[in-house]
Amino acid sequence: MEDTSFAIHPGNKKQIEGSPFHDIGNIISFSSTEKGFSVECEQAAVEIVFYSDEIVRIIMNPFEKPSFKTSFGVIAEPDEVKVSSEEHDGAIVLSTSKLVIKIMREPFRLHVFDEEGNEIVRETNKGMGFNEKKEVICYKDMEIDDHFYGFGEKTSFLDKRGEKMTMWNSDVYAPHNPEIDALYESIPYFMALRNGRAYGIFFDNTFKSVFDMKSHTDTYSFWAEGGQLDYYILAGPTPGEVISQYTSLTGRMKLPPKWALGYHQSRYSYESEQEVRELARNFIDKGIPIDAIYLDIHYMDGYRVFTFDKDRFPAPEKLIADLKEAGIHVVPIVDPGVKEDPEYKIYQEGITNDLFCKYMEGNLFFGEVWPGNSAFPDFTNTKVRNWWGKKHKFYTDMGIEGIWNDMNEPAVFNETKTMDVKVMHGNDGDPKTHREMHNLYGLLMGESTYNGMKELLNGNRPFLLTRAGYSGVQRYAAVWTGDNRSFWEHLAMALPMVMNLGVSGVPFTGPDVGGFAHDTTGELLIRWTQFGTFTPYFRNHSALDTVRQEPWAFGEEVEAITKKYIQQRYVWMPYLYTLFNEASKTGSPVLRPLVMEYPNDEHTFNLSDQFLVGENVLVAPILSPSTFHRVVYLPEGNWINYWTEEKIAGGKHVLVEASLDTLPIFIKEGSIIPNGTVKQSTAVTEEKLTLHVYPANEKTECMLYEDDGKTFDYENGKYTETKISCYLEGESLTINMENSNEGFEPAWKEIEFQVHQAEEDLEIILNGNQIGNTHFHPEERKITFTTNKS
Ligand code: GLC
Numbered sequence: 001m002e003d004t005s006f007a008i009h010p011g012n013k014k015q016i017e018g019s020p021f022h023d024i025g026n027i028i029s030f031s032s033t034e035k036g037f038s039v040e041c042e043q044a045a046v047e048i049v050f051y052s053d054e055i056v057r058i059i060m061n062p063f064e065k066p067s068f069k070t071s072f073g074v075i076a077e078p079d080e081v082k083v084s085s086e087e088h089d090g091a092i093v094l095s096t097s098k099l100v101i102k103i104m105r106e107p108f109r110l111h112v113f114d115e116e117g118n119e120i121v122r123e124t125n126k127g128m129g130f131n132e133k134k135e136v137i138c139y140k141d142m143e144i145d146d147h148f149y150g151f152g153e154k155t156s157f158l159d160k161r162g163e164k165m166t167m168w169n170s171d172v173y174a175p176h177n178p179e180i181d182a183l184y185e186s187i188p189y190f191m192a193l194r195n196g197r198a199y200g201i202f203f204d205n206t207f208k209s210v211f212d213m214k215s216h217t218d219t220y221s222f223w224a225e226g227g228q229l230d231y232y233i234l235a236g237p238t239p240g241e242v243i244s245q246y247t248s249l250t251g252r253m254k255l256p257p258k259w260a261l262g263y264h265q266s267r268y269s270y271e272s273e274q275e276v277r278e279l280a281r282n283f284i285d286k287g288i289p290i291d292a293i294y295l296d297i298h299y300m301d302g303y304r305v306f307t308f309d310k311d312r313f314p315a316p317e318k319l320i321a322d323l324k325e326a327g328i329h330v331v332p333i334v335d336p337g338v339k340e341d342p343e344y345k346i347y348q349e350g351i352t353n354d355l356f357c358k359y360m361e362g363n364l365f366f367g368e369v370w371p372g373n374s375a376f377p378d379f380t381n382t383k384v385r386n387w388w389g390k391k392h393k394f395y396t397d398m399g400i401e402g403i404w405n406d407m408n409e410p411a412v413f414n415e416t417k418t419m420d421v422k423v424m425h426g427n428d429g430d431p432k433t434h435r436e437m438h439n440l441y442g443l444l445m446g447e448s449t450y451n452g453m454k455e456l457l458n459g460n461r462p463f464l465l466t467r468a469g470y471s472g473v474q475r476y477a478a479v480w481t482g483d484n485r486s487f488w489e490h491l492a493m494a495l496p497m498v499m500n501l502g503v504s505g506v507p508f509t510g511p512d513v514g515g516f517a518h519d520t521t522g523e524l525l526i527r528w529t530q531f532g533t534f535t536p537y538f539r540n541h542s543a544l545d546t547v548r549q550e551p552w553a554f555g556e557e558v559e560a561i562t563k564k565y566i567q568q569r570y571v572w573m574p575y576l577y578t579l580f581n582e583a584s585k586t587g588s589p590v591l592r593p594l595v596m597e598y599p600n601d602e603h604t605f606n607l608s609d610q611f612l613v614g615e616n617v618l619v620a621p622i623l624s625p626s627t628f629h630r631v632v633y634l635p636e637g638n639w640i641n642y643w644t645e646e647k648i649a650g651g652k653h654v655l656v657e658a659s660l661d662t663l664p665i666f667i668k669e670g671s672i673i674p675n676g677t678v679k680q681s682t683a684v685t686e687e688k689l690t691l692h693v694y695p696a697n698e699k700t701e702c703m704l705y706e707d708d709g710k711t712f713d714y715e716n717g718k719y720t721e722t723k724i725s726c727y728l729e730g731e732s733l734t735i736n737m738e739n740s741n742e743g744f745e746p747a748w749k750e751i752e753f754q755v756h757q758a759e760e761d762l763e764i765i766l767n768g769n770q771i772g773n774t775h776f777h778p779e780e781r782k783i784t785f786t787t788n789k790s
Pocket of ligand 1: 267268296297333406407467482483516541543
């Protein structure tokens with residue numbers, strides 16, 4: 001009945017729930033403590049702790065003494081910070097070199113300013129409080145021109161002003177539409193933009209929480225169903241700095257193995273060894289690059305994790321070894337549900353050693369998932385994480401180096417879609433209900449899997465893909481955006497989703513290319529693969545009973561175009577890998593919204609259908625059928641069409657042609673882009689580096705980062721970083737290459753330079769030497785020359 005108009009029957013009108021808000025009231029006492037500052041208010045206690053000059057943590061607890069313990073999302077400890085404390089006009093003022101916190105006394109209200117005196121947080125009418133349901137809540141003033149980004153994995157457009165979003169990890173098979181306010185990931189954090197300056201708020205509360213940037217025109221709020229109001233204010237002032245500050249708290253991605261950045265092929269399911277071998281052969285015979293093939297749930301014996309079905313996959317080791325020989329990694333799915341089966345070793349171990357989730361009364365929680373009735377490891381206990389991690393020896397012994405974690409919200413086939421919130425997690429002796437720990441389940445499964453795999457791989461980097469997570473998920477896993485559909489709307493929606501995940505500190509993300517559920521079409525597959533070329537995570541995946549969507553499934557034309565863009569992925573690999581390195585160092589996203597680089601340009605504030613890869617590569621995919629042109633917004637500066645070499649002045653919208661085989665790409669003048677070559681997989685040695693130089697009349701530079709792409713040796717200096725700069729002065733172009741670290745010897749032997757937008761008589765000086773042997777291409781206005789590695 002809920003699916004018909006009966007849902008809006010007048011008799012169904014819901015009472016507006018209302019539980020009166022209690023303000024924390026006036027300040028009774030204020031004192032400085034070892035950790036920071038304590039404020040006693042009429043209705044609550046507040047603690048203020050500075051983590052750095054730019055980051056302050058506020059903890060408000062109306063029910064008990066505030067706890068300084070953080071969630072599993074946070075890995076940082078507070079730094080020693082010099083804070084001055086003064087009293088001005090009846091207000092307490094706490095200042096660092098980057099932040100000023102002004103606290104009004106009657107009632108307690110917070111006003112926060114950045115280093116230049118711009119107000120970033122203000123509480124006027126309402127501030128922090130709670131209600132009878134023990135929900136904690138706070139309100140902040142919202143300016144007419146405030147914009148909001150981040151919030152992890154959410155549907156709808158880029159700017160989340162006007163949205164109300166819930167943080168509760170949810171398995172949503174259908175539909176992913178603007179009404180769905182909770183998906184698989186919960187990242188209770190946002191970056192706000194006010195007058196071109198950015199700040200951030202991270203609400204580290206793992207209960208179900210809500211961010212409401214919708215209900216009031218001049219106020220936003222966030223609240224949680226339980227726990228304390230525990231949040232961090234991040235000073236910015238640039239978007240990049242906010243992300244860096246947020247990831248200084250929650251951690252950054254470790255470099256994934258390079259093969260994880262290649263093209264991946266999946267399907268629910270490739271059901272037998274024969275099917276997998278045929279699939280691999282097809283890719284190789286057709287010369288379509290591929291780095292990984294996924295095994296979905298059919299590889300298992302009755303969906304029991306850590307098993308193979310002997311009939312479908314009689315010799316998995318051999319299959320995995322043969323594929324690896326061909327440059328293809330096999331990535332099996334591992335779900336948390338362990339089949340209730342007294343004759344199954346994993347279940348036996350879990351029961352015998354007390355490793356599964358239980359109620360306080362001692363009885364196990366069982367839920368229905370793919371294997372039927374199942375028990376769930378209690379990942380909040382270190383003992384369980386270690387056990388589960390070690391179990392992956394089953395896979396690593398077979399040569400597997402990548403794992404796909406799914407259903408880890410955890411998803412359960414019941415009314416609530418998840419575990420009973422009354423289940424009591426052990427949490428290493430500090431028991432907590434599932435209501436509090438739910439949003440952490442995927443993160444902790446990820447921690448267990450990643451660390452277990454790392455331990456087992458003898459120095460090789462593991463790859464982990466996850467569906468669910470909480471703040472900090474980037475430390476362990478790439479995130480794909482779950483069960484989307486083969487709808488054009490879902491292709492379009494994936495852009496802001498991936499951009500906002502990037503702003504949320506998760507750089508390694510992407511949707512199922514082609515769409516998971518529903519039937520894709522050749523045209524949709526082409527356009528989606530074009531977008532996939534630049535999504536940090538690039539996997540084609542589709543569901544049971546949908547039409548096949550391998551690159552060749554729709555005939556020759558579709559195959560040729562999808563192949564071209566999968567090849568482009570490999571051409572762009574040196575650039576992408578350098579961006580991955582940057583993300584692992586600073587948290588900055590590989591794929592990012594334009595607003596990150598142009599925060600003063602209002603055209604970028606809600607620009608949801610185009611993005612930047614790094615700082616200077618602008619990509620504008622086609623997102624609707626039978627469409628061969630589109631409007632692209634080019635911000636200030638000059639931009640060069642990657643395909644046609646046309647130079648266009650930015651600061652305006654332009655109409656761009658995009659035939660079926662064209663993904664519009666624009667490079668900003670003043671960029672240097674390192675490219676590689678087309679190859680079957682990342683396992684093939686890179687013979688040649690190509691440097692595309694787009695000169696400008698000012699000095700510009702780029703970095704190239706290289707290492708072995710496999711091990712953690714880069715952590716011990718075994719990498720090479722090259723700074724490449726160029727400067728155009730009159731008819732002379734100076735290019736310099738300088739290694740800032742030379743711990744790794746790249747395989748390529750020669751560099752091809754392609755100088756774009758060049759005149760025939762352009763003089764080129766490379767590292768102080770004039771280059772004589774250049775070749776001018778008049779039609780493309782391009783000069784090329786090749787040098788050997790010096
Ligand atoms: C879930 C996953 C999907 C997978 C399927 C079967 O729906 O999101 O990717 O193919 O389960 O394992």
